[in-house]
Amino acid sequence: MLEARLPEAKLLKSLLEAVRELVTECNFECNDSGIALQAMDNSHVALVAMLLRSDGFDPYRCDRNLPLGINLANLGKILKCARNNDILTIKADDDGDILSMVFESKESDKISEYDLKLMDIDSEHLGIPDTTYDAVVTMSSSRFQEICRDLQTLSDSVTIECTKEGIKFSSDGEIGKGAVTLKANSSVDSEDDATVIELQQSVSMTFSIKYLVNFTKATPLASRVSLNLSTDIPLLVDYKLENVGYVRYYLAPKIGDEE
Amino acid sequence: MLEARLPEAKLLKSLLEAVRELVTECNFECNDSGIALQAMDNSHVALVAMLLRSDGFDPYRCDRNLPLGINLANLGKILKCARNNDILTIKADDDGDILSMVFESKESDKISEYDLKLMDIDSEHLGIPDTTYDAVVTMSSSRFQEICRDLQTLSDSVTIECTKEGIKFSSDGEIGKGAVTLKANSSVDSEDDATVIELQQSVSMTFSIKYLVNFTKATPLASRVSLNLSTDIPLLVDYKLENVGYVRYYLAPKIGDEE
């Protein structure tokens, strides 16, 4: 049995937005420590892993492992009916086929109750190796979003080069080419705008830009993002939810010299 | 002869928006006491009745009964040319076939004059019996709009149940079900947000939700709406225009146990 209360529906609404375009249906794995999700994207190129720790809820209770098979589009329709600052409570029985959700308005005596039908989904639990990356860049998430959107107009690939001095995103396409460089600068005026680089070794890798743009749907969830790079290993784009979990995206590099 | 001046064109613009999708053409019945309209919607399922009293104008003059046959889409096109806070003056001759409209900008010396061709339309004056309803619920109009939109995602029907304790809107569909409950509460912080229930008898009725969503086009006209319910009688959704009239929608319940 799961029963969990979230003081602001916004968190779950945003989490859903951050994954729904990548994944159409998957299991939310609920247990004592929180709610987790892992899935390959529909075209099996990227991987999303999300965790929402029990601390994010108040209260949170889940006695045993409970996988909830959810169609994300349908969950999205229902969450659209919650206002951002509603109090959200979710419940599921151990052997039920329903996720029930209650939204309570703080201002008024309005209570909304929705039941979402659950589905049986084969859990493909994906072992993600714990890697030490050659380069870890922590930067402003909205900056990262801007850069991806900007370069997208030029090409469908970006090359990310990281050295001790900074990180450079570059694209080359029909209409011309573009590059955006951020210097490593731990101490900038606006705290959120610092670009911090921890480097074992310089790297240069190329990725499909449309996936990166897609990952930036998580931008509203965290002011900072970290890009974790190692040659020939999938890029990890990591959004930490202040104390309550994360959304992580993995994307294999483009290999060879495809145009 | 009709001659009437409205200090803010916005009122007429909004009224038109509130009916134009339901009705394509109908008579505006003008007389000494104001301007009224009654019509079945195009599919003859719902009925709209609108009244704009002479007090809403300044000045207002209409000597005798004058039915103005109007194509609402065309009137809409012309009203789009009026800014919300223009002064609007309408005129029609007793035996003319034209409605002339003048929009005067308050800020500038701009005067716009439009003539709309009138048409002959058979007046189907619909006797609407004056009913005493089992339940009359007065609530925030924008709240009502939200609820209809939210539930629309789940089904094309809503069931409205009203008891002394509150009013409950519920829908059941493919992806799950939903219910929104408002407790009766005469004294909430925000005046407009109170839900007031006058009950003779509890009722539970089911309606086509798309009509309700359509009715909520009147939301900008009034902060409050009243839902008037009696078993087996059409629902009356009533938006009162502060002292100057109303927009009322009638909708027959769905009968039997259609899915």
Next chain:
DNA sequence: AGGCTGGCAT
């Protein structure tokens, strides 16, 4: 007050 997102209409 401005930007962004969602809804409605064409």
Next chain:
DNA sequence: ATGCCAGCCT
């Protein structure tokens, strides 16, 4: 399916 307008959120 696209463009425009309104409401909500930051």
